[in-house]
Amino acid sequence: MSLLSIRNMKTDIGQYAVLHDISFEVPEGGVFVLLGRNGAGKTTTLRSIMGLWTPSPGSVQFRGEDISALHTAEIARKGIAYVPENMGIFGTLTVDENLILATSNGRFDPARLARIHALFPALERFRDKQAWSLSGGQKQMLSVARAIIEPRALILIDEPTKGLAPAIVDAMAEAFREIAQTTTILLVEQNFAFAKSLGRDMAVIDDGRVAHTGTMADFVADTTLQHRLLSLSL
Amino acid sequence: MTSPSLVTEDLTIRFGGHVAVNSVSCAFHPGELTVIVGPNGAGKTTFFNLISGQLTATSGRVLKDGTEITGLSPSARAHHGVGRAFQLTNLFPQLTVLENIRLAVQARSGHGWRMFRPVSGFRELTRKAEHYLEATRLSTVAHQAAATLPHGDQRKLEVALLMAMEPDVYMFDEPTAGMSLDHAPDVLDLIAQIKADTSKTVLLVEHKMEVVRALADRIIVLHNGELLADGDPTEIMSSRIVRDVYLGTAQGTGGEDAA
Amino acid sequence: MITSDTRHTTGTLVIKSVVALIAALLLFAPFLFQDVRSLEVAARICIFIVLVASFDLLIGYTGIVSFAHTMFFGFGAYGAAILLKQMGPGWTPVLLGALAGVAVSLVFAVAIGLLSLRVKAIFFAMITLAAASVVLVLASQLSQITGGEDGIIYKSPDLFKTATKLLTDADGKVVRLWDVKLNGKLAAYYFVFITSLILFLAMLRFVGSPFGTVLKAIRENEARAEAIGYRVVAYRTAVFCLSATIASLAGTVYAVWLKYTGPDTALSFSIMIDILLMVVIGGMGTMWGAVIGAVLLILAQYYLRDLMGAASEALTGVPLLPELLAPDRWLFWLGIIFILLVYFFPRGIAGTMMTGRKGA
């Protein structure tokens, strides 16, 4: 059974219909990549899963349970974490405060904190710094760290490599590989090289619809398909 | 060569410690269509915002036909002939398509302050608006509220608004974003028409390579806010540096930008 | 959501015919309703239609929420009142008063506009509220000029004296037309009616003009309006000034009609509340809504209260209910109706009726 299954999801934002028909299945484990052009509806898909926009009723099943009508906070409590495109860091709070906020009871599990500090040493060094003073890459690390400070079943991550230096992108890929061993990741990514190296399954969204689903290996092998869907023609 | 209609000199903007556009100097000439490419976050939209006035530069200058417009408001720049369309649909949602276009025509005509004659009395406004309706093939939906249009038509209306402003410099920010490939050609035809008028300068941010190949007279590559390359399309598209940027092996952001 | 399309649906026709009927009733009011109180009501309706419509230019057409509208109304009223008091009855003080009221209103409107129209709508609402209340306090404190809480009583121009005979018959008696004396009172009413009509028609012109379309564009999408070449701050300040000017003129006309000006008739916050209620109940962004809202509320103000008084007396003995039904408590019920309306019919009466089928 798939962990998350999206069936005929439609989402309107205000007066605009943004998602027309989105269906795909995210199996348990590994990294599932959502690809698509700018404005195709990838971010809206993640936000709809998270309940930040209202998707059509019955369209989102998580572990077989319909979550499309739940409140965002309840969806989060089901074990879904969200790392938004803008990272959603609380700038006036310290790094530790940002992290502790993401725990359900206000206490760190020492082992998980140690694991996070091992993955992202900067977060240990700047524990008491206000988060706005971090660099872009460190903020991204903090945002990801928040998502794994407690065990979760699924993490939705929106363009984590946007505007990051290559060294940090590499560190991020490393971290994702580690996280993916215990947690399923649904990744929206524009950086194809990055997506390629991580993804097991994938879907392409175009104009608010799913244009293709399959495995990453097949997609990488099929350049015509890539060309048609992503215009990778350079 | 003609004198440039739009020039940026050392154009720079910082947000806190982050330099989003870094000392970009570039001249754009009438009769030329320049495509601006670069990975996401490279500063393309910010560069546009600096030219059209949604953002004000930290340092550097913007010149239109030799007149400095760096500190002006967006509306003043529009009156200097710098017009732009937006990446995200940005219309007057409750007004009809015709009303949307007529507003742009009217802004150009300077009739916005006339308050004693009904709009219907300004025949030439309506006539011009209808002209652009036809040019963009939106006549059939002229009396529909903009918000009720399908996405593709909204993108066309976005372009129609820009055309109705009749600027000298046209700036398109991903005009086909979110459009499926079947609908994109309509918008591209419109841009090709504009390009055919040699008195106009066109700037285009675009990801789709077939579009770039079909339309570009020149390509500039932005990367981490800096001007990385500038030149002839074939030259740029085959250049090593651009490939590296796009395939994520260059220093700085990796990025397969077409996604 | 405010509708912009006024295409010819049945609803539109109904609203327009109702407005035409109201106009006809107001035109013949002195002949149709021959008691003093009714004429008072009719004149008040005329003035408030203008006042509410000028407020609609802000709230309905441009999306600006101001609480300073009575302040401008008051400037116009006090301008005429002070000069009529100082200079005695005549047309010069009325004209000068109107001009002075408009001038002061413009100074305030420009100052407030430039200071705060750039900021968020909520800030603007708070700042106008603060400004209006300061002016109200000043008006009651500067009693040498404004008469303080008591206000000013004065005479209107001679033409409007009840004793003035517009037409006399052979015996020198005032001519009656359908049993109505053609006297100064009648002239005063038609002065109110005609000036109100002119101001209202002028506003109808404004909203249908290119200027009006720019206002709607700003309401819909401020950033895009700026991007296609409209200076949003300038337009907002302009419409704020325009609306202030009309409110001020309405104030002058009302001062001439009432022959009394005080905080309660021209400046108080309760007038501002009335205006808000009228524009919302009538329907924002339609102009016709202003007419319907003003008529309904003023009729309620005058006649519903009598009804409530009767009900209150009938219920003597029941706890609290008589208190809530007392004529002075009519605002309580209006407040509740208002809240329900904003929830369920945010377009108001005119807006709800005139909305055609979607996308029609």
Place this chain on the structure above:
Amino acid sequence: MTARTATLSTYWDRAGGVNLLPVAVALIAFLLIGAPSSWITLTVAGLAMGMMLFLMASGLSLVFGLMDVLNFGHSAFVSFGAFISAAVLAGLGGWLAADSWVLNASALAAAYLAAICFGLIAGWFFETVIIKPVYRDHLRQILITIGAMIVAEQTILAFWGGTPFSVARPHFLEGSWIIGDVSIEIYRAFAFALGAGVFVLLYVGLNRTRIGLLIRAGVEDREMVEALGFRVDRLFIGVFMLGSALAALGGAMWAGYETLITPHMGADLMIVVFIVVIIGGLGSIEGTLLGALLVGLMSNYVGFLAPKLALASNMILMVAILLWRPNGLRPAVK
């Protein structure tokens, strides 16, 4: 910017920045007033008034910061707090008249508690019934809350009538302390102390507790707090209730300060409260305290120096500050 102004502003920031404004106002007033004894009396009055304004304004400001909701009917809580506490005090006239200090204080505590309880319940009702349906629609929010204000004011009129209502004060808060030629009204000192106590509690609550952490995070990015699994809407009801209770407490204290109250007091105070939050910057309680102290001090100094300008002085202060900082002195980070 020249190097010189840069240095000046650095000094300014290091010395406490905008927090120094009330001190600066007090110093200028000292020079203008001349007589130290009057100055002290006025300063105490100003600080007391500032603290009461702070109580009334803090809820308004926090609610706006957290949910982008501005409640134009906030003044209803102030009026109701005043009337309810006055009614309780009137009802407990026996306790107040008694010689026992304990009974006196109990009557006052009962009155304040009644106001606070009312604030909590009314706040809950107001948020769920009035505000919730119009989140994110500022125009309708303004209209609805104005409507609610009308209804609330009319309800007070129906209950207590339109005539001024006199408020009893416990005996031990009457009179003044005389130190040399300086006289300090005891009630003012008490109001200041109580207000300061509430501020400290709020400050500690916001900065040292988990709920406070959630509120501060929610002010910055509500969606993200929800995505972390917390119901900000429920938290918001709590904050709204707290804000209403504080406003009611402020009203109750104000009733004792004025000793004569009318149903319009809330609406009149509302203007001052708005000026306070505009000056302070919406969304932060530090900013609100700053604005409240400035307004309190200014009103008292100007009321002494040029009585007719008292209310206008607040307006002038607001205009000056907005010209300098369009978002107020210390707005919440957005």
